[in-house]
Amino acid sequence: MSNVLYSVTETWQNGFNGKLAVGSPTQTLKGWTVTFEASFNITNIWNAEIVSRQGNRYTIRFAEWNQTIAPGQVVNVGFTASYTGTTPPPVTNLNLTTTTTPTPAPLPTLSINDLSIGEAQGNAVFTVNLSQASSTPITVSFATANGTAIAGQDYTSRTGTLTFNPGERAKTISIPILNDTLVESNETFTVRLTNPQQATIAKATGTATIIDNDIAAPPPLPTLTINDISVGEDKGNGLFTVSLSQASSTPITVSFATANGTAIAGQDYTSRTGTLTFNPGERAKTISVPILNDTLVESNETFTIRLTNAQQATIAKATGTATILDNDVAPPPPANQAVTFNIISDWQSGFTGNFSITNRATQTVNGWTLKFDAPFTITNIWNADIVSRQGNTYTIKNASFNGTLNPNQTISFGFNGNNPNNVTTPPSNLVFNGNSIQPPPSLPTLTINDLTVTEGLNANAVFTVNLSQASSNSITVNYGTQSGTATAGQDFTSRTGTLTFAPGETSKTIAIPIIDDTLLEYPETFRLVLSNPTQATLAKATGTGTIISNEVPVAKFNYGEALQKSFLFYEANRSGALPPTNRIDWRRNSALNDGKDVGRDLTGGYYDAGDHGKFGLPMAASMTMLAWGGLQYNQAYTRSGQLDELLSTIKWGTDYILKAHETDSQGTKAFWGQVGLPSLDHAFWGAPENMTMARPTFKIDRQKPGSDLAGESAATLAAASMLFKASNPQYANLLLQNAIQLYDFADKYRGKYSDSIPEIQNYYNSWSGFNDELAWGATWLYKATGNTSYLTKAEGLYNGIGRGWTQNWDDKSYGVGVLLAQETGKARYKTDVENWLDYWSDRTGNGISYTSGGLAWLTQWGSNRYAANTAMLAGIYADTVNDKNGRYANLAKSQIDYLLGDNPRNFSYMVGFGTNYALNPHHRGASGVTNINDPLPNRHILYGALVGGPTSANDFAYQDQRNDYVANEVALDYNAGLTGALARMYQQFGGNPLTDSQLNSLPGITIPNVGGV
Secondary structure: OOEEEEEEEEEEOOEEEEEEEEEOOOOOEEOOEEEEEOOOEEEEEEOEEEEEEEOOEEEEEEOHHHOEEOOOOEEEEEEEEEOOOOOOOOOEEEEEEOOOOOOOOOOOEEEEOOEEEEOOOOEEEEEEEEOOOOOOOEEEEEEEEEOOOOEOOOEOOOEEEEEEOOOOOEEEEEEEEOOOOOOOOOEEEEEEEEEEEOOEEEEOEEEEEEEOOOOOOOOOOOEEEEOOEEEEOOOOEEEEEEEEOOOOOOOEEEEEEEEEOOOOEOOOEOOOEEEEEEOOOOOEEEEEEEEOOOOOOOOOEEEEEEEEEEEOOEEEEOEEEEEEEOOOOOOOOOOOEEEEEEEEEEOOOEEEEEEEEEEOOOOOEEOOEEEEEOOOEEEEEEOEEEEEEEOOEEEEEEOOOOOEEOOOOEEEEEEEEEOOOOOOOOOEEEEEOOEEOOOOOOOOEEEEOOEEEEOOOOOEEEEEEEEOOOOOOOEEEEEEEEEOOOOEOOOEOOOEEEEEEOOOOOEEEEEEEEOOOOOOOOOEEEEEEEEEEEOOEEEEOEEEEEEEOOOOOOOOOOHHHHHHHHHHHHHHOEOEOOOOOOOEOOOOOEOOOOOHHHOOOOOOOEOOOOOOOEEHHHHHHHHHHHHHHHHHOHHHHHHHOOHHHHHHHHHHHHHHHHHHEEEEOOEEEEEEEEEOOHHHHHOOOOOHHHOOOOOOEEEEEOOOOOHHHHHHHHHHHHHHHHHHOOOOHHHHHHHHHHHHHHHHHHHHOOOOHHHHOHHHHHHHOOOOOOHHHHHHHHHHHHHHHOOHHHHHHHHHHOOOOOOOOOOOOOOOHHHHHHHHHHHHOOHHHHHHHHHHHHHHOOOOOOOOEEOOOOOEEOOOOOHHHHHHHHHHHHHHHHHHOOOHHHHHHHHHHHHHHHHHOOOOOOOEOEOOOOOOEOOOOEOHHHHOOOOOOOOOOOOOOOOOOEOOOOOOOOOOOOOOOOOOHHHHEOOHHHHHHHHHHHHHHHHHHOOOOOOHHHHHOOOOEOOOOOOOO
């Protein structure tokens, strides 16, 4: 007996949710259809589709995944409908129709064997076997097909039909093998079975391997190579070595002759020609070429020696290049050359330094060298070249494009340095083009402090300007206020003026009146800038004043608890061998063989969502967003006690990225961007600890590039290096080194990763291309290194912002816009970002869609994550660049509050937060069941996970159903922006994370007795 039952599950004014329960206790239902009559209007349906509506008569049929219903199983078809009147209209004439077919008796199966045969043995005889004898005749067609063996060259093609008479169980197919005289690898061809009658095919293809019987040609002759050399102009002779790949039993001769390059015979070297003879057993000979020393200051020059006319050998490398290193010192330039050195950024064991050279003479400098002593090691240099290093003394020369220095022109070059003592000492004993550079008399330096002040009656922000040392002269410096997010005339009184330090004085103060208001607002900042000092220099010219509102903020939620629980979600999605600090009771080690199929350890990292694939682009994008939030709101993480959890979460991701990064002497060789095949993964519903399916591994490399994947991974490592700099500088340096290599690879070998890994195209296709990730990665590397070439590249790659979308795992242009607005202050970036945020905060109908309860709704799949990502970026921009009368800060707060429960449903979209939250997120491990349609609720609470959210701009267009992966899935990127936004909310409004004992009391959570991260 088949049943269909109708019920109303939820009602509201002029609308309701209904359910049709379809099933049978005894029968399998196939291709089922439900018809009924009702006077309401269905606006949304799930787990089925509407075939037709004629008047009030609806016809509804199965969805793709539930066409067959097993005995005892029930499929719940849900829908949302509107109606007129006071109560939902009834359903009449409710009918269920289905097609069931008897299960036929299994047919016997056919299989064909594989075989190997010598090339000279005549025929390859395949055997086709029937699993059991049949009472009726059975036929099957067959045909040969080329593999590496070719029909007509290696074998004779055959097609035909086999007939098994009743009782027969084996037949043979004989394929003639063609014997040839070629020395070749073993080759294969196949015989394929098709079109069986009265049977099925269990193994359709038989492979024949033809074993070659021909004798290889004699071994090749040994090969000759000549090396390249560098030789100082004053060293006398350039000595080339000609090498033989292997010793020979017969004499070998080869001719040689020099040839000019930029070096000229008779001026720079003495030309040579001749013949080398290798006696039996000899493997190396040398050619000595006299080098002529001169007194010209010139670039390094080259000449070559070419090998020709080899006897009893072949030539593998015919040309050796000699580079003559010039040893002449440029004549001293006119006086008044200035060389200055600055430290751009310092991270304890490493730093970025910059030299500026100014020509203050009236003559042009053509070519320059700079020599200095440095108690550090230069690891990377730009805009100049290292000539030599002897002990601690470096000699640097101009690059090819900046050797000419016109009067009053300044050029700069920069470098990264390692300092094992964690103390950066400036270089000393500077010599420019042979002239010792005497540092100018040291002037005292001026600095101004940063401060925080609470607004109130007669409040003042009192800045202190300090002089590094007392002076015998009067010192003056100008000052002036500048608006930031705080506005002169509304939040503070603007001031300009001049400070005078009398001889002996070392400290002065400047008081800026703070204007008290009655607005509840976020902390705002303004600047006090020093300029035009006399008899002193500026060491720190800008003081930042932060104004704290004295109105008491009202927090709607415990943001500290929400921030804390977000990290529990990331722990629940960890892959690999879990650490002793694991807090999730129902998680154990899993996927411990990841990468073995390619000979690499790719265990660890994170499962992407409610499934068990590991996908490089969304994983890295999530780690970058987490790191950005940690850098921007570090104080919140420290105060809340969640900094260790943040660092642990990010390090679990960056450790995996380091494993996936494969290098050689040329830098990045490959990057492993995916583990697991989605089609296999999605066919399994169960915990990751119970997986048995194959988990193949996929990569990008120089032949199949992925600039988006590599660029995002570089961004992750660069951002994380800044975050780990204070607590783990050695790890931070490792991250930064790998970030630079990955970015160089992404930039040099350009292409979309989803073209190189087509298996990902249906899931995480690179729709936005790779320019956004290249700009994103360059911006983060600029922030991490201070190397302005990265900033230049980022600005060149930036291509604006589309206001109708937002930051996500695929498109980073929004984050790039915010970062460039922060770093440069340029109007272009500020205008782009504010046009975008204005559109998202416009609730008049001219901007993004809004639900009536206040959710900024972008699209049906994972709508909540887009609101959370926008909230994070809007908050950062409001706090650091500009906040239009609180518009962007309000956007950030309203979206987070909506997600935590400030909505018409009073429903928390964060699992385990509040009292009314999602119980059945689409997550295999948390479900605790092996059937997605199991009617029991999830066995485990997936604390902290953000579920997808409403599927339309309707606060009630969401159902807490496990099989609804559009509205109820969770993912790494869903929580990434949310976590940073929650840190901001905690910094603004506070909140108390749960204590360890409170966490321990949560079902499925245990706090191990293990300290540290």
